[in-house]
Amino acid sequence: MSLPTCPIPLGDYPRVLLAHGGGGRLMHRLIDELFLAAFGAPATRHDGHVFTPPAGALAVTTDSFVVRPLFFPGADIGALAVYGTVNDLAMCGAAPHALAAAFVLEEGLAIETLWRVVHSAAAAARAAGVPIVTGDTKVVERGKGDGVFITTTGVGVVRPGVELAPAHIRPGDAVLLSGEVGNHGVAVMAAREGLTFTAPIESDAAPLWPLVEVLLTATGGAVHVLRDPTRGGLATTLCELAAGAELGLEIDAAAVPVAAPVGAACELLGLDPWYVANEGKLVAVLPGDHAPAALAALRGHPLGRDAAVIGTVTEAHPGRVVARNALGGTRVIEMLSGEQLPRIC
Amino acid sequence: MSLPTCPIPLGDYPRVLLAHGGGGRLMHRLIDELFLAAFGAPATRHDGHVFTPPAGALAVTTDSFVVRPLFFPGADIGALAVYGTVNDLAMCGAAPHALAAAFVLEEGLAIETLWRVVHSAAAAARAAGVPIVTGDTKVVERGKGDGVFITTTGVGVVRPGVELAPAHIRPGDAVLLSGEVGNHGVAVMAAREGLTFTAPIESDAAPLWPLVEVLLTATGGAVHVLRDPTRGGLATTLCELAAGAELGLEIDAAAVPVAAPVGAACELLGLDPWYVANEGKLVAVLPGDHAPAALAALRGHPLGRDAAVIGTVTEAHPGRVVARNALGGTRVIEMLSGEQLPRIC
DSSP states (O other): OOOOOOSSOTTTOOBOOGGGGSSSHHHHHHIIIIIIHHHOTTSOSSSEEEEOOOSSOEEEEEEEEOOSSSEETTEEHHHHHHHHHHHHHHTTTEEEEEEEEEEEEETTOBHHHHHHHHHHHHHHHHHHTOOEEEEEEEEEOTTSSOSEEEEEEEEEEEOTTOOOOGGGOOTTOEEEEOSOOSHHHHHHHHHHHTOOOSSOOOOOOOOOHHHHHHHHHHTTTOOOEEEOOOTTHHHHHHHHHHHHHTSEEEEEGGGSOOOHHHHHHHHHHTOOGGGSOOSSOOEEEEOGGGHHHHHHHHHTSGGGTTOEEEEEEESSSTTOEEEEOTTSOEEEEOOOOSOSSSSOO | OOOOOOSSOTTTOOBOOGGGGSSSHHHHHHIIIIIIHHHOTTSOSSSEEEEOOOSSOEEEEEEEEOOSSSEETTEEHHHHHHHHHHHHHHTTTEEEEEEEEEEEEETTOBHHHHHHHHHHHHHHHHHHTOOEEEEEEEEEOTTSSOSEEEEEEEEEEEOTTOOOOGGGOOTTOEEEEOSOOSHHHHHHHHHHHTOOOSSOOOOOOOOOHHHHHHHHHHTTTOOOEEEOOOTTHHHHHHHHHHHHHTSEEEEEGGGSOOOHHHHHHHHHHTOOGGGSOOSSOOEEEEOGGGHHHHHHHHHTSGGGTTOEEEEEEESSSTTOEEEEOTTSOEEEEOOOOSOSSSSOO
């Protein structure tokens, strides 16, 4: 990706100063020349943005992003902040309509680093087809932050007739996963620790709404719930769904796709890929008779080409997730209990 | 204000751990027992909230709050995070409809401190009549944050027919201010530096929508623009309005109310109260013939009892703000250029 030249002359203020958050001239210049230059016209200079959404249900979601390092194979904090929030909207069955982005900067951050992050967020927003309409900038003293934290909030338009909730899950439902798990967490971890693998591992960060759209269309909206397995990974997401539905999930362990390099890296790092965060995957629970059409729809989209039916919903063991291996052995899947990978998103 | 006992036993995990942001059991417990306990039913445990707003225009606004210290006379970061965002909506002519709150916590923060902040945010949301419907929690390592940062995003319902923008300002308009300036910034500064004054100075943090509502009603919606003079203070807000309208503002310096203790504290601290942040004041620009009704309406509300007409809009000196003193002398008011008070909100 070629990056336009940072529009703020680096010889002028090459690093973020406290005054960049003070509300005065320097802040206005940062907003005009850096943020608005990247985000384009819809971003209002005023503190609020007025818009008229289509009639019907909206979704709103917010997430702070504190990933470390700021840049890693496949993505960076700017792209992640956009895709993470767009994906939370998609999990509500909502097309992204508008984003707000609030930045907490650490004094001393290189303006050029900020420019790269902001430009990446702008590119991600364009890729996801959503405008960044308003924002905020604060600066904290050196040692009171960590480069840049971004909080993005999304407003989405819920597809008419779609209502997704764990309470809609029924015995006999199929559990689908859109692709390989663990890539994002391993990519970030490797970048943080300076590890390199012979087969490069990239974050899967991507905007999921187009994949949700084909899934909803293919099933006539018959999806019961969608979740993106981010922090806590696939295992934690499955546990949340079982608990929310008060039903059991029976997972075919061999059906869960894990890329070979990710599996190898996890073994090396002592991680279980089922607990590692993803940023471009979804879990869908839907009536079993819709599963073939749903699977075909997912596989027909580039983001879902490794999709699989990974399990079924059962009245046995309500609230619990049980994984069955190829030999017929079973183990109970527990929610992540401690902290496996801090600051992964 | 009496505070319920912190529901998470302090002997258990008395301080925030990295695992509280990890997506697993500890995070779920923090959300259920602390955040949801304070914010109540509407806050969804899932990452997104679905709602159906009334038809018409909505406003969206986001702000990160990094104020230091967390607690200061008159308010704290929790109340400020709610009122600040509610007020940005009000400046769009919008009643608050829903809030999202994202927390970035520093490892080691006392759970009881977090509980006080969250409880204060919940109380402020109740006072403003707006539910906190969704949120997020992240944890950064000790020394990579500063206790707690909060990003709140608000969705508001714009009052039908109201369209506020600096471009609507016309020559002959009156400039109104709803009360004394400088209280918030001086209260925070004094708390930070451990200063005490004989006359206690409290932050003016308050939700402004009720005041906006009476103003819009009294003027039949004839208001041209509203702004809350936060970072950069009254002076910077006036400069922004003059620049946005491409018209001049002529301000009667003696008409700008400053509480005597705030004026004295500013003199002591070398601050100009016109540049000090407020969190419960508004500036309204509206047609001169509506000014008497507008002033009466503001003064009839507890948050506007010291309201004043502080100036007029002129075609002379477009883009500039000129203050005239009691002796007829004038000075040009400039936007804040450096950083007067870092981390004031």
